Amino acid sequence: MGIVGESGSGKTVMCRAAMGLLRGGNVRSSGSVVFDGDEIGNLPSADVRKYFGTGMAMIFQDPMTALNPVRRIGAQLAESLVIRLGMNKKAARDRAAELLALVRIPDPEATLRKFPGQLSGGMRQRVVIATAIACKPKLLFADEPTTALDVTVQAQILELLSDLRRDLNMAMALVTHDLGVVANHTDYVTVLYAGLVVEQAPTTKLFTSMRMPYTEALLKSIPRLDQPSGGRMPMIGGRLPDPTNPEPGCPFAPRCPYVQDRCRSEVPPLTTAADGHVYRCFYPIGGHG
Amino acid sequence: MAGSGKAHLRPSSDPILSVEDLVVEFKAAGRESIKAVSGISFDLIRGETLAVVGESGCGKSTLGKAILRLIPSSGGSVSFEGRDLLALPDDELRQMRPAMQMIFQDPVSSLDPRFSVARLVEEPLAIWARGTVEERSKRVDELLEAVGLDAHLVRDRKPYEFSGGQCQRISIARSLALEPMLLVCDEPVSALDVSVQAQILNLLQDMKERYGLTMVFISHDLAVVKAVSTRIMVMYLGKVCEVAGPDTIYAQPRHHYTHALVSSIPLPDPNAPRVRTAIEGEPPSPANPPSGCRFRTRCPAATDKCAVEEPQLTEVAPGHFVACHHPR
Numbered sequence: 131m132g133i134v135g136e137s138g139s140g141k142t143v144m145c146r147a148a149m150g151l152l153r154g155g156n157v158r159s160s161g162s163v164v165f166d167g168d169e170i171g172n173l174p175s176a177d178v179r180k181y182f183g184t185g186m187a188m189i190f191q192d193p194m195t196a197l198n199p200v201r202r203i204g205a206q207l208a209e210s211l212v213i214r215l216g217m218n219k220k221a222a223r224d225r226a227a228e229l230l231a232l233v234r235i236p237d238p239e240a241t242l243r244k245f246p247g248q249l250s251g252g253m254r255q256r257v258v259i260a261t262a263i264a265c266k267p268k269l270l271f272a273d274e275p276t277t278a279l280d281v282t283v284q285a286q287i288l289e290l291l292s293d294l295r296r297d298l299n300m301a302m303a304l305v306t307h308d309l310g311v312v313a314n315h316t317d318y319v320t321v322l323y324a325g326l327v328v329e330q331a332p333t334t335k336l337f338t339s340m341r342m343p344y345t346e347a348l349l350k351s352i353p354r355l356d357q358p359s360g361g362r363m364p365m366i367g368g369r370l371p372d373p374t375n376p377e378p379g380c381p382f383a384p385r386c387p388y389v390q391d392r393c394r395s396e397v398p399p400l401t402t403a404a405d406g407h408v409y410r411c412f413y414p415i416g417g418h419g
Numbered sequence: 420m421a422g423s424g425k426a427h428l429r430p431s432s433d434p435i436l437s438v439e440d441l442v443v444e445f446k447a448a449g450r451e452s453i454k455a456v457s458g459i460s461f462d463l464i465r466g467e468t469l470a471v472v473g474e475s476g477c478g479k480s481t482l483g484k485a486i487l488r489l490i491p492s493s494g495g496s497v498s499f500e501g502r503d504l505l506a507l508p509d510d511e512l513r514q515m516r517p518a519m520q521m522i523f524q525d526p527v528s529s530l531d532p533r534f535s536v537a538r539l540v541e542e543p544l545a546i547w548a549r550g551t552v553e554e555r556s557k558r559v560d561e562l563l564e565a566v567g568l569d570a571h572l573v574r575d576r577k578p579y580e581f582s583g584g585q586c587q588r589i590s591i592a593r594s595l596a597l598e599p600m601l602l603v604c605d606e607p608v609s610a611l612d613v614s615v616q617a618q619i620l621n622l623l624q625d626m627k628e629r630y631g632l633t634m635v636f637i638s639h640d641l642a643v644v645k646a647v648s649t650r651i652m653v654m655y656l657g658k659v660c661e662v663a664g665p666d667t668i669y670a671q672p673r674h675h676y677t678h679a680l681v682s683s684i685p686l687p688d689p690n691a692p693r694v695r696t697a698i699e700g701e702p703p704s705p706a707n708p709p710s711g712c713r714f715r716t717r718c719p720a721a722t723d724k725c726a727v728e729e730p731q732l733t734e735v736a737p738g739h740f741v742a743c744h745h746p747r
Contacts, residue, residue, distance in 0.1 A: 136612045137583075236700075251475070252701055280474040280639060282698060285683040307612055310685030334689045351617040352687055353642040355669050362624065363646055365617035 132316035132333065133305045134348070138370050140325040141305045142191075145271045149186055150178035166268065183214040183265035191274035193254035197246040203230075203257055204242030207264060214265045229260040233290060252283035259290065266298060273305045288315050309349055313337060321345050324371050324381035327400060330408035341407060341414035344382045380411070388413055424732030425460045427662045427740040434462035435633050436486065436601060441495035443478070443485045453706045455481040457657035458495070463601075468627065468634040470648035470665075472641055472680070476702060478657040479637045480524075483603045486635070487519055488512060499601065517547060517597035524606035526586035530578040536563070536589055537574040543596045562592040565629070566622060584615035588622065595626060602627075603635045608643060620647055641680055645669060653677050656705055656713040659732060663739040673735055673746040675718050712744065720745045 135141050146152050148163050150170060163171035165185060170178055190196040198206060207229060208222035217225065223242070230238035233256040246254055255275060262270060272291060276284040292315055295302045304316055312319055312333065319336045321329040321344065329342040340346055350364040368385040371377060380386070383393040390413060398412045425439065443456040455478040463469050471479045484490045486497050488504050497504045499519065504512065523529040530539055540559045549555065560570040566588040578586055587607060594602060604623065608616040624647060627634060638644050644651060645665045653660045653674065661674040672678040679698040698717045703709060712730050715721040722745065730742040 136614055250701055281641070281683045282474060282679060283701060285685070286699070288685070308685065309613075309687040313687045313689045313691070314685050337687070337689050348614060349687055351614045353617070353620070353640075353646045355642055355645060355681070355684060355686075362621050363617040365621060366614040367618070 131301070131303050132312035132319045133303055133322065134307065134309060134312055134319060135322035136307060136348075136370060138324075138373070139322040141307075141322055142273055143325075144322070145188070145273055145303060145305055149182075149188060149271065150175065151188075183210050183267065185267060186269045186271065187262040187265070187267035188271040188273060189255075189258055189262045189275045192278055193251055193258050194246075194278070196258050197254060199246050201245070202242065203244050203246065203249075207242070207257070207261055210261065210264050225264075226260075229264055230257070232263075232294070233257070233260045234286075235260075251279055252287065255279060255283075255287055256290070259287075259294070263294060263298060263300070267300060269301045269303070270295070271303045271305070274307070275304070276311065277306070277308075284311075291315070309352060321348075324376075325373065326381065326410060327408070328382070328410045331406070335405070335407060339407070339416060341403075341409040341416060342382075342411055343386045343388050343415060346415060347385070347387070388415075424659075424740075424742060426732045426734055428460060428462050429464065430462070432462075432464050435465045435500060436463040436635075437496075437498040438462065438486055439496050439498075441482070441485060441497065442493050443481050443490065444493045447706055451706055454657055454708075455705060456485060456492075457708075459654075459657070459659055460495075461652055461659070461662070463633055463635065465600075465633055466627075466631065467650060468636055468648045470636045470638060470644040470651045471654060472638060472644055472651060473654035474639060474680075474702060476656075476705065477654045478705070479639075479654055480605050482654070483521070483605050483635060483637050487521060487603055489521070517543070518599050519601040519603070520594040520597065520599040521603045521605065522587075522590050522594050522607045525610055526583055526590050526607075527578065527610075529590055530586055530593075532578055535575050535577060536568075536581075539578070539589060540592045540596055543593065547597060549597070558596070559592075562596055563589075565595070565626070566592045567618075568592070582615075583611050584619060587611065587619050591619075591622065591626065595630060598630060600631075600633060601635070602632050603637070605637045606639070607636075609638065609640065616643065623647065641669070642684055653680070656702055656708055658713055659742060660714065661739075661741050661743075662732065667736070667739050671739075673739065673741040674714075674743050675720055675745075675747060676714050678747055679717075712742075720747075 133141050147159060161171060162169055165181060170181060204223060204226055207226035211217045211222040211225055227238045227242060230241055235241050235253060235256050276287050279287060288311060306312060316333050319331060319333050320327055321342065323344050329345050347366045351366055353363060366385050371381050379394040379396060380398050383389050392412055398410050400408060400410050402408050439460045441456055441459045442454060444452045444454050447453050459482060471482060473479050485492045492505055537559050540562055541555050544555045544558060563570040563573060568588055608619050611619060626632060636644065636647055648665050651665055651668050652662045655676050661668065661677045668677060669681055672681050700717055703716055709716050711727050712725040715725040724744050730744050732740045732742045735741050735746060
């Protein structure tokens with residue numbers, strides 16, 4: 131599953147909330163989160179934690195800050211193995227070396243003894259992935275796993291994630307702002323805008339017959355290699371609405387090229403078409419159906 | 420790859436900027452030094468946009484800073500408007516500064532958080548004592564309007580009140596205040612969302628036409644570069660791999676590294692044929708670069724010759740230069 135949207139659309143907050151990581155005095159939440167048949171949305175933090183590692187795991191965007199800079203890679207990797215799986219130190223260390231090999235780090239033994247600062251961004255992200263899959267989670271949240279990386283390294287990491295997902299039989303939620311990443315590495319896509327789900331469909335269907343004007347605008351604003359050089363790029367004017375001061379109506383209305391009067395006064399409901407395509411628009415591209 | 424050579428220079432076209440054999444070294448631990456830029460030559464004709472492309476650590480940002488002499492170079496020459504910037508005494512260099520400006524990658528941290536927007540944009544004008552206070556204020560309004568901000572709304576606000584895209588607009592207004600001839604943009608849209616990215620790229624194109632700018636556009640994103648550039652230079656580990664026009668370089672990349680870069684870009688089309696990773700691994704350390712061609716350790720076509728002899732830039736088609744012993 132790919133989760134797509136601009137900065138501030140709520141992608142990361144949604145994932146963190148689903149994992150029960152958003153707790154505290156200033157957070158108000160409602161609704162339910164069901165994981166593997168269990169309702170976990172209302173559990174206290176300590177109980178949700180039991181699902182971490184073996185049930186759910188998360189890869190964070192910035193591999194530079196996700197690792198503890200003053201602990202060796204081996205110690206960080208072994209930590210969850212000892213705590214979650216009750217391994218002894220020796221077994222955990224051997225398993226850690228296997229995990230590094232699994233994420234295709236050359237010379238895993240030497241890497242175990244290194245500190246994060248001695249590794250490149252791509253290598254650190256591999257370590258973060260190894261940490262996340264250490265206890266064979268059933269569901270992996272990958273929050274912008276390649277945004278901080280170079281394009282060649284990005285391609286390697288995305289391939290690695292796809293292979294791991296298949297080999298370990300995991301479900302994966304891939305959060306990204308890049309529709310290019312989504313197109314090649316997901317089966318199903320959810321598009322978010324201003325904290326709302328605005329479109330949901332199988333990946334191929336989304337790209338061949340998108341219904342939301344927002345998704346269309348997002349796709350058009352990506353610079354494409356097959357477009358001639360020079361000239362102006364299609365763009366979405368304006369910016370995301372201010373979340374502290376929401377206006378009535380569809381949140382995309384002020385930027386939408388197809389906007390009509392009704393869009394400015396009513397929030398469109400989430401509609402499910404006969405073919406299972408879900409969208410939130412009064413006047414979808416290609417019409418209802 | 421990653422070769423030397425000057426076959427791609429065009430001295431007869433009266434370049435506004437001409438860089439030859441530029442070397443920038445950084446001291447590393449002990450007596451080692453790292454050559455971030457290792458003998459690079461290029462030139463820029465008035466009104467052109469040269470894109471410099473490569474992975475992190477290839478020396479592209481260092482190159483951008485070195486040509487404006489924001490960091491010292493250890494060899495080569497940078498000729499701007501016919502004067503060698505590297506040899507210029509400090510006071511004369513300072514007089515040249517208004518003609519060459521830079522836009523940085525992170526729009527939020529490149530603006531002083533305590534300054535109001537009006538003061539940020541006015542600062543270069545005030546430093547150079549251009550016009551009276553009223554004239555400067557009028558010019559600030561013009562600049563803000565030119566970059567698509569409502570001057571009356573934004574003048575007295577501070578940078579933290581703005582989004583990344585708006586901060587980048589403020590940076591652009593600031594860099595254009597002194598009407599530069601040369602603008603070096605170092606990853607100006609990398610920190611921005613795709614939708615905002617398109618807005619800023621279009622703005623830069625508009626500003627280029629309106630003020631007759633010549634630009635160096637540094638980016639790691641080939642797709643972004645294609646939209647804005649007239650010529651592209653691909654770098655790897657401090658050396659040049661390939662120089663060509665944007666359409667040629669994507670349609671027929673001749674260098675194996677360029678090909679790998681182009682094929683690594685994820686296409687927003689699920690039916691596009693999946694290409695497996697074209698190259699493995701990551702660039703070696705610039706402290707200890709491979710002999711001969713620097714790309715040979717990751718190159719699918721490397722031979723013994725590549726380890727011994729450094730390839731030179733040669734013209735493989737009109738306006739298309741490649742530094743490779745075995746071009747594709």
